[in-house]
Amino acid sequence: MDSLDKKFPHLPERLKGLGELAFNLWWSWHPAARMVFKRLDRRAWKDTRHNPVKLLTVLPPPILEAAAQDPEYLRHYDSVLAHFRRDVENQVCWFTANVTEAECEPIAYFSLEYGLHHSLPFYAGGLGFLAGDHLKEASDLGTPLVAVGFMYPDGYLRQMINPDGWQEGADEHLDRDAAPISRVYNDQGEQIVVQVPVTEPPIFVSVWKVMVGRITLYLMDTDIEANDPGHRGISNHLYISDLEQRLLQEIVLGLGGTEVLAALGIKHSVLHMNEGHPAFALLERLRERIEERQMTYADAFKEVKATSVFTTHTPVPAGHDVFPFDMIDRYFGHYCSRLGLSRDDFFNLGRNPADPNAGFNMTAFALRLSDYHNGVSARHGEVSRKMWQPLWPDRPEDQVPIISITNGVHVPTWIAPKMELLFNQYLGAGWLERHDDPALWELLDDIPSQEFWAVHCRLKDKLIDRIRERARRRWADYQINCCNVVAGGAMLDPTILTLGFARRFATYKRADLVFHDLERLKKILLSPWQPVQIIFAGKAHPADDPGKLLLQRVFNFARDAELGGRIAFVEDYGEQLAQHLIHGVDVWLNNPLPPLEACGTSGMKASLNGLPQLSILDGWWIEGFNGGNGWAFGADAGDDRDAQDAAAIYDILEQQVVPLYYKTDEAGIPQDWVKLMKNAIKSTAARFSARRMVKEYVQKCYQEALDFSMK
Numbered sequence: 001m002d003s004l005d006k007k008f009p010h011l012p013e014r015l016k017g018l019g020e021l022a023f024n025l026w027w028s029w030h031p032a033a034r035m036v037f038k039r040l041d042r043r044a045w046k047d048t049r050h051n052p053v054k055l056l057t058v059l060p061p062p063i064l065e066a067a068a069q070d071p072e073y074l075r076h077y078d079s080v081l082a083h084f085r086r087d088v089e090n091q092v093c094w095f096t097a098n099v100t101e102a103e104c105e106p107i108a109y110f111s112l113e114y115g116l117h118h119s120l121p122f123y124a125g126g127l128g129f130l131a132g133d134h135l136k137e138a139s140d141l142g143t144p145l146v147a148v149g150f151m152y153p154d155g156y157l158r159q160m161i162n163p164d165g166w167q168e169g170a171d172e173h174l175d176r177d178a179a180p181i182s183r184v185y186n187d188q189g190e191q192i193v194v195q196v197p198v199t200e201p202p203i204f205v206s207v208w209k210v211m212v213g214r215i216t217l218y219l220m221d222t223d224i225e226a227n228d229p230g231h232r233g234i235s236n237h238l239y240i241s242d243l244e245q246r247l248l249q250e251i252v253l254g255l256g257g258t259e260v261l262a263a264l265g266i267k268h269s270v271l272h273m274n275e276g277h278p279a280f281a282l283l284e285r286l287r288e289r290i291e292e293r294q295m296t297y298a299d300a301f302k303e304v305k306a307t308s309v310f311t312t313h314t315p316v317p318a319g320h321d322v323f324p325f326d327m328i329d330r331y332f333g334h335y336c337s338r339l340g341l342s343r344d345d346f347f348n349l350g351r352n353p354a355d356p357n358a359g360f361n362m363t364a365f366a367l368r369l370s371d372y373h374n375g376v377s378a379r380h381g382e383v384s385r386k387m388w389q390p391l392w393p394d395r396p397e398d399q400v401p402i403i404s405i406t407n408g409v410h411v412p413t414w415i416a417p418k419m420e421l422l423f424n425q426y427l428g429a430g431w432l433e434r435h436d437d438p439a440l441w442e443l444l445d446d447i448p449s450q451e452f453w454a455v456h457c458r459l460k461d462k463l464i465d466r467i468r469e470r471a472r473r474r475w476a477d478y479q480i481n482c483c484n485v486v487a488g489g490a491m492l493d494p495t496i497l498t499l500g501f502a503r504r505f506a507t508y509k510r511a512d513l514v515f516h517d518l519e520r521l522k523k524i525l526l527s528p529w530q531p532v533q534i535i536f537a538g539k540a541h542p543a544d545d546p547g548k549l550l551l552q553r554v555f556n557f558a559r560d561a562e563l564g565g566r567i568a569f570v571e572d573y574g575e576q577l578a579q580h581l582i583h584g585v586d587v588w589l590n591n592p593l594p595p596l597e598a599c600g601t602s603g604m605k606a607s608l609n610g611l612p613q614l615s616i617l618d619g620w621w622i623e624g625f626n627g628g629n630g631w632a633f634g635a636d637a638g639d640d641r642d643a644q645d646a647a648a649i650y651d652i653l654e655q656q657v658v659p660l661y662y663k664t665d666e667a668g669i670p671q672d673w674v675k676l677m678k679n680a681i682k683s684t685a686a687r688f689s690a691r692r693m694v695k696e697y698v699q700k701c702y703q704e705a706l707d708f709s710m711k
């Protein structure tokens with residue numbers, strides 16, 4: 001605890017626990033814990049962008065001393081700290097009660113990105129939030145898990161749209177010492193530096209950690225002096241376009257990450273790879289068994305397979321990482337002989353039979369070396385079985401051993417705090433502990449419509465206030481032109497039916513689909529009595545020009561006076577804006593080109609907060625849609641897919657969504673709409689929760705793999 005004293009020298013003895021709490025993201029999914037920081041100074045909380053480490057550093061000592069004397073604050077503080085200790089230290093949990101009481105080595109979870117909180121910008125999109133939610137839920141269930149990833153010190157793109165609607169990015173440099181991460185030290189009190197096997201000159205990583213409840217996430221950082229200048233940037237950015245740098249990044253993730261765990265003395269029994277990027281970790285698992293435990297290759301292979309879990313996320317062949325064999329050879333030429341493998345044997349492990357000369361395919365490699373593989377929705381499971389059938393030539397497609405475990409979202413993280421308060425009242429205290437019990441959600445019917453609707457309206461007001469405040473600030477700070485102030489959402493009206501569309505601007509997501517027939521859209525948006533507005537947000541990958549063009553097209557519609565200020569494009573989509581949008585719009589719009597959305601999780605977050613989906617039948621919505629929780633279209637593909645899908649959206653809006661939304665009783669409450677909202681929650685809160693998902697991973701993969709490892 002010495003280092004905490006140094007970090008927060010002004011923290012009074014009585015409030016010492018705040019220091020520890022600040023470094024554990026547990027606070028972020030417990031509203032009372034958020035409040036224990038926020039109430040110290042609301043303005044400073046906002047100014048530090050909800051980063052308690054920074055907050056405790058900048059607060060003037062008298063504020064902290066006053067809090068330490070305030071009996072009411074102390075009561076709050078004591079109850080939060082007691083809850084925190086109970087959760088983090090308690091030995092009794094779902095895992096020990098249902099899986100095994102025996103002490104077991106943790107599952108090592110590897111992912112290139114983690115979306116945990118906006119103060120830790122180590123994510124690009126859905127894959128990262130899925131990983132973040134997995135860790136939080138694993139903590140809540142007490143699943144023994146240790147996680148490995150990267151810290152991206154320059155990795156976060158702050159999105160700025162220039163006057164022509166073109167996305168420009170400014171990298172935001174992370175101040176490591178103000179972020180809620182801490183250095184990992186060795187016995188001599190120096191920050192740990194680990195050498196990554198394989199490369200010449202060697203690559204070194206320094207190690208940081210983030211506490212996520214009971215779970216520790218180790219983050220590697222290559223931006224240190226020990227490294228060659230060419231290697232320092234390996235961990236700077238997510239999804240580097242340069243192929244060789246990307247290979248190096250994946251070498252560091254898989255091999256380096258395994259080495260980091262070994263250097264820290266953390267033995268792990270089972271490996272879970274979130275997507276193919278960390279698959280080189282499998283090699284270290286083989287090498288360790290062959291070199292250090294003198295196992296034969298065949299035995300090592302069998303054991304590694306029986307204890308490795310691989311989740312694939314990509315439904316298009318081009319989305320999987322493939323590295324040319326000569327590039328692989330340059331880095332692994334020596335390594336494969338240590339495994340007793342010839343170069344060809346090694347290449348064959350990563351060969352995709354459907355395209356055998358393309359190079360070393362990380363997904364094919366991960367599939368060959370793991371016994372447990374899954375896609376992330378029922379449909380994506382089917383697509384993956386079809387795509388990878390050539391790896392199992394003697395099996396028909398439907399017997400290819402790739403199962404599906406549909407993604408879920410961490411309920412305490414994504415539920416609006418105001419909804420949570422409402423549920424506390426009607427679902428009974430402790431509902432959060434039972435949130436994956438579908439029967440619990442029938443109690444939603446007890447909430448009076450006007451109370452439920454009032455909460456939704458407050459969330460919508462808050463969203464639109466925030467957006468207007470952003471637009472005002474952009475106007476004041478950068479003197480952007482008036483059209484762009486309008487485009488940024490200055491004219492949004494909280495009384496109007498509001499659609500939300502927020503996600504990465506990858507072209508397959510077809511952000512501009514709704515503009516396909518402009519005249520028809522205009523009629524819907526500008527209806528004098530029942531108008532509609534749409535809020536867009538999202539970033540394009542900096543190297544994705546088609547994505548940026550798409551964004552520009554949408555932005556220009558937002559600036560177009562003919563659309564009457566009914567379209568907004570809000571810049572700089574990230575976790576914070578996502579929270580406001582999924583809490584506060586009325587309908588969540590989703591129209592990717594099927595079957596390219598493997599799952600889609602933003603819709604689950606929205607549905608959890610009562611937003612009906614207007615969505616194409618793809619990804620999770622094929623499982624989620626039940627006829628009473630939103631609208632579905634696009635089941636069959638025709639020739640002119642865009643025109644047909646757009647027409648379906650207009651039809652549904654005109655005939656169903658708009659009339660239902662504006663149909664209110666004498667008190668102004670849209671009774672039928674509220675019923676729809678409640679149905680949305682009932683159909684998602686349990687079934688598409690990260691709790692259901694993590695339990696499924698435990699029951700279908702981890703448990704057996706753990707049993708094998710303990711034999």
Ligand SMILES: *Cc1c(COP(=O)(O)O)cnc(C)c1O
Binds near residue numbers: 124127
């Ligand atoms: C949930 C989330 C995503 C993933 O959304 P998809 O629907 O899967 O595209 C992306 N970004 C942020 C900030 C999120 O919170």
